[in-house]
Every structure is written in C-alpha cells, then in structure tokens.
Amino acid sequence: DAGVIQSPRHEVTEMGQEVTLRCKPISGHNSLFWYRQTMMRGLELLIYFNNNVPIDDSGMPEDRFSAKMPNASFSTLKIQPSEPRDSAVYFCASSPLSYGYTFGSGTRLTVV
Amino acid sequence: AQTVTQSQPEMSVQEAETVTLSCTYDTSESNYYLFWYKQPPSRQMILVIRQEAYKQQNATENRFSVNFQKAAKSFSLKISDSQLGDTAMYFCAFNSGYALNFGKGTSLLVTP
Numbered sequence: 001d002a003g004v005i006q007s008p009r010h011e012v013t014e015m016g017q018e019v020t021l022r023c024k025p026i027s028g029h030n031s032l033f034w035y036r037q038t039m040m041r042g043l044e045l046l047i048y049f050n051n052n053v054p055i056d057d058s059g060m061p062e063d064r065f066s067a068k069m070p071n072a073s074f075s076t077l078k079i080q081p082s083e084p085r086d087s088a089v090y091f092c093a094s095s096p097l098s099y100g101y102t103f104g105s106g107t108r109l110t111v112v
Numbered sequence: 113a114q115t116v117t118q119s120q121p122e123m124s125v126q127e128a129e130t131v132t133l134s135c136t137y138d139t140s141e142s143n144y145y146l147f148w149y150k151q152p153p154s155r156q157m158i159l160v161i162r163q164e165a166y167k168q169q170n171a172t173e174n175r176f177s178v179n180f181q182k183a184a185k186s187f188s189l190k191i192s193d194s195q196l197g198d199t200a201m202y203f204c205a206f207n208s209g210y211a212l213n214f215g216k217g218t219s220l221l222v223t224p
Contacts, residue, residue, distance in 0.1 A: 031210060043203065043214040055210070089155060093212075101147075101212060103157035 006092050006104035013111055018080040021107045023092030024073055033101070034067055034077050035091040043091075049075065082111045114139045116206050118215035125194045126223055132179075133189045133218045135204030144208035146180065146187045151217070152200040160202070163187065194222045 005024040013019050025032050034046040048056040052069045060067070064083070069075040079086055087110050093103045115138045125131035137146070148160040163171045163180050170178050175195075179188045191198055199222045204215040 033211070042216050043212075045211045048210055050210070091157060093157075100162070101159070103149075106155050106157075108155075 004092055004094050004102050004104035006107050011109045013082055015083055015111055016081045019082045021077040021090050023075045025094030026102055029094035029096045031095040032075050033093045037089040084111045087111050114206050114213050116204050116213050116215035118204055118218050120218045122219045124221040127194055129194050130192045131194055133202050135187045137185050137206045141208040147205040148189045149203045150200045196222050198222050
C-alpha cells in the first residue's frame, strides 16, 4: 500500500488566491482527518469525515476553509481566499478504526 | 476537554544512551488510547508506539517502550540505545473518540 498520499508537497501562493490541497486515503480506511500544524498552535484537527460524510468540522477556522470528500478515495481542503496566516503544514490522515492513524507527508503552504 | 502536556520542549542524549520523554494528560474518560508519534525533519508523522488504556501491560516496540501510569495520567516514552536517526520531534497524543489530541512536542537531539 502506498500510504496516505497528499499533493502538492509544497505550495506557494499569493494572498487572495484559491488553494486546493488533495488527499488520497488508504483503501479500506473509513475515517479521514485534516490537521493543520503551526509553531504557535501545534497540531489542530480541522475536520473529520466518516464514510465520506463530514462528522466534525468545528476546527475549521472560518468560512474561507472548506473540505469535501466526494468518494472514499479522495478528499480536498480548499482555502478561498488565502491569507498569510494560513501558512502552515496541512496533514491528511486516515484510519480504519479509532486508532491506528496513518498520516500523509503533509503539504507545506506558504501564502505571501 | 482532553489536554495533553509535554513539559520538555527540548532534550538531548548521546548515541547509545537511554532517554525518557514525559507526557501527562487530563481526561475523565475510562477507555482511551495513547500514542507517541515521531516527526523527523522530513515532517512525516510516524507512529512509534500505541497503548490501550485498559491494558495494564506497558507497550514495547523494539527500542521504544512506555511507562503508562493510568492513575497518575502519565505516559512516558523510553528510547533505549539511542541512534542518530532518532533525532526528531516527538508528539504524545490522546484519543478517546475519533480525534487525536496532540501535545506540543519534545524536540529530541541525538548526538554522536
């Protein structure tokens, strides 16, 4: 298994632009998570999907952030419009159960 | 709310020596899971070891072992025979439902 696959690995964009981060979970994992990592706040859960349905999006910072999971093998996290304070590493993780999370390699987002 | 505290922001150890990283957590739950994740400079989040709260026996994985003290809500990680490749950030994490709650991390440097 190739693990959780995230793309792109790095993204540099200008303030105000739309950014889309992508994630392919491990086949058979029914839970998918998006986390954000910053120096100030550490690792924060943004949103949790179970069987492609968003269960908890209370961590999504504001309306500029949106996430979708159209099928079991693909999820996106979109930021529109992006701001410099959105600069962070964004991780996607998947899990078959309440434990045994597998993380992707993350996307480092820089908004200038 | 569950909180995870790692009181050692930075630690260093010489190669082949043993080091212990501390973690405490706060919860009212009785059933939960605890994890240690390693994040090397590549930024990949790697699961090091997992402990189920209902198991009294401390988990071990090769050179990595934990000291789980449920009453004290303590979950420390011991790394034996430290290797240069152990240099990384180490995160303690707690899970009682679907989301992982992470500590702020301990930066471990292994020196020759």
